[in-house]
Amino acid sequence: MIVSLARHMEDFELDSTNLHAMVRLIHTVDLTSSPRTGTMGGTPFTGRYFMARGPLVDRRKFLAGSAGAMSAAFFGGGPLDALTSRIAPRQSQVWDAGQVRHLLPTVSESRILLKVSFEEALLAAPTLRVGARSFPGRMNDTSGRFWQFYATDLDAGATHSLSLVAANGSSLCEPWTLSTFPPADARPERFRLLFFTCAGGPEGTYTGIGQRRGNLPTAIRNRLLRRALSFNPDAAVANGDHIYWDLHRWSGQRTGALSPRAETSNFDFSGSVFGTSNEAALMLAAEPQIVPVYGTNFRSTPVFFLQDDHDHWENDAAGAFPIAWFQLQLARATQQLYYPEFLPEANRPLGLPWSASSDRGYLSESFGTIRYGSLAEVLLYDVRRTMTLGPQAVFVDPTVEEWLLARTTSPGVRHVVHAPSNPMGWSAGKWGEWYPDVLDRAVGALTTAVPKPYWQDGWLSQHDRLVDAMSGMRARTPLVVSGDLHAIGAGTMQRSGTLNLASNPVTTVLSGPVGTSEGGFPSAVRGVGSSPSGHLDLVETVPPIEQHGFTLVDFLPDRMVVSLFRWDVNSQPLEAIDGLEPFYTTELSTP
Structure with missing residues (x-):
C-alpha cells in the first residue's frame, strides 16, 4: 500500500534533512502485499480494499519521481506545499470532527453515500451507523485513509442520525444528522x-x-x-x-507538451493509478484543492458533484478531448477518493x-x-x-x-x-x-x-x-x-x-x-x-x-x-x- 503521505507530512519541517526522513518513511511501505493483507511501518493489518491490477511500484522510480517532484514543489514554493499547511480547514467548535478530515454525502429517497477521509489510516474497516442499523465501510485507496459508506433501504423523507465508529467501537467523530429526500409521490411545499x-x-x-x-x-x-x-x-x-492540474499545455508554441504541473507530478502514464506512485502523485495534486474547501461543513447537506474538463486533468482545448485513457482513470480515481x-x-x-x-x-x-x-x-x-x-x-x-x-x-x-x-x-x-x-x-x-x-x-x-x-x-x-x-x-x-x-x-x-x-x-x-x-x-x-x-x-x-x-x-x-x-x-x- 501507499502510506498516507499527506498526514505524515504535517510532522515535517520543510528542510532537506526531514525530506530524507520522509523518503525513508516511504521506504517502509510494503507495496507488494496482497489486496487483503499488508504492513505499514512493520505493523500487520487485514482488510478489504481495492487495488487496481497492474504493475506494482518500483521503489527507485517512486523515489526518483514522486519524492523528487515533491522536493522540487516544496523548495520551489509550488502549490503542493498546501498539503503541509492548508489541507485541513478549521472546523466549527460546535461539532467535533474527531479523526475525520473531510466528509461529503449524497442521498436519494432511500439511500445515503458518504465519501470520508481520516487523519490516520484505519487498519480495519470502520462502520457507519444509521439509527440502529450498521453499514461497513469500503476502502477507496490502498492505505486505509479514504473510505466510502453506502446505506440502503432507508426511510424516505426522514432525518437520520449518523455516526462513524472504528473497528474497536470508538467514535471517529461526533454523531450528526442527514435527511433523505421525500418519495417521488410526496408533495413537499418547498x-x-x-x-x-x-x-x-x-x-x-x-x-x-x-x-x-x-x-x-x-x-x-x-x-x-x-x-x-x-x-x-x-x-x-x-x-x-x-481541481485544476492540467497535464498538457493548451496554448503557445509548445501546445500538447507536458505542463509544468505534469512534470512536477511525474505520472507514469502507462501505469495504474492505485497501488503505484501515481496514487501519491494524484493525492498531492488533488487533495489540497478539495479537502480544505469542504472539510466537514457539508455533512448534513447532500452534495452532487459533476465533473467537467479540468476534472479530467485537462483544459477543453482542441485535441484534448475525447480524453486520453490515463487521464480518464485519474478523473475516476479522484471521484472515487474525494x-x-x-x-x-x-x-x-x-x-x-x-x-x-x-x-x-x-x-x-x-x-x-x-x-x-x-x-x-x-x-x-x-x-x-x-x-x-x-x-x-x-x-x-x-x-x-x-x-x-x-x-x-x-x-x-x-x-x-x-x-x-x-x-x-x-x-x-x-x-x-x-x-x-x-x-x-x-x-x-x-x-x-x-x-x-x-x-x-x-x-x-x-x-x-x-x-x-x-x-x-x-x-x-x-x-x-x-x-x-x-x-x-x-x-x-x-x-x-x-x-x-x-x-x-x-x-x-x-x-x-x-x-x-x-x-x-x-x-x-x-x-x-x-x-x-x-x-x-x-x-x-x-x-x-x-x-x-x-x-x-x-x-x-x-x-x-x-x-x-x-x-x-x-x-x-x-x-x-x-x-x-x-x-x-x-x-x-x-x-
Missing part, C-alpha cells in the same frame, strides 16, 4: 438548492482588498460556501472543475454510460438526478465524458440524450431543471462549447462569421434538440443552471437557430465560481468577456459578471425563485462574505 462551479485550484494568496495571486485561498472558498450553507439549502450542486458518485433513480436507465453495479454499489459517474418528491427534478449531466467528434458528433451519448428528452417531456413532477456541465446561453470563445463563436482578434469580439477550428456542428444540433424540448414544456417554466463559465449571470433564450422559443423562453443561469484565479476569467484569457452566442437571441437580465459567488433556487408549487450572490475580491473586504445577500432575484411563475 425545496432549496444551492449551485456553484469552479471551486478547485491550487492554493492562492490574499493580503487585502484587490491584493491576491492565483486562485482564491481555500479558506476564502470555504468561507463563501459556509455563507451559502447559512441559507439552509436542502442540497447542493458542485458543477465541475473541482466526492460521491450519483445514486440510482427510478427514471434514469441503469445502462447509461459510466453507470454500473459493482461491490461499490450501483453508481453513475457522470449522470445524476435530484428528485425531490413531485415538486422538482434536476437533471445533471457531464458533457465531457461522452463527447465525440466527426459527422455524428455529440456532447452526451445518444442514450443520455434520450433520457434527458424523456424526462423533460414526462408528466408527474412540477419543475424539471437541466444542469449541464457546459453553459447554455453564453460563449467565451472556447473550443469545447455548444456554440460556434470564436474570437475575432482583428475586432476584439466573438463572432460566428469566422469558422472555429475543430469545433463540431453536432454539438450545437444536440443543444437545439434539448432546448426545443425544454421550451415545449407548456406546463412548466424551463430553467437551465450551468457550470464551467467563470461568471455569474442570467438571461432568457428567445431563439436558438431556427427555433422560436419566445412562447416559453428558456431561462438560463451561470451559477457563479467559487475559486477562480485572476487569470481564469474569460476577459483575462481572451481579452473579451463572455457574451451571448450569435446562434441565439438571448435577453440578458444579468450580463456575465466576473466575480465569485453562488446561486440559490427555491422550488415552490407555483414558481421558482432564483437568487444570485456575488463577492468582489477587488472592492469588498473578507468580512463582507459573511453578510452576502442576493444582488439579483427573479421569480419564474409556472403556467
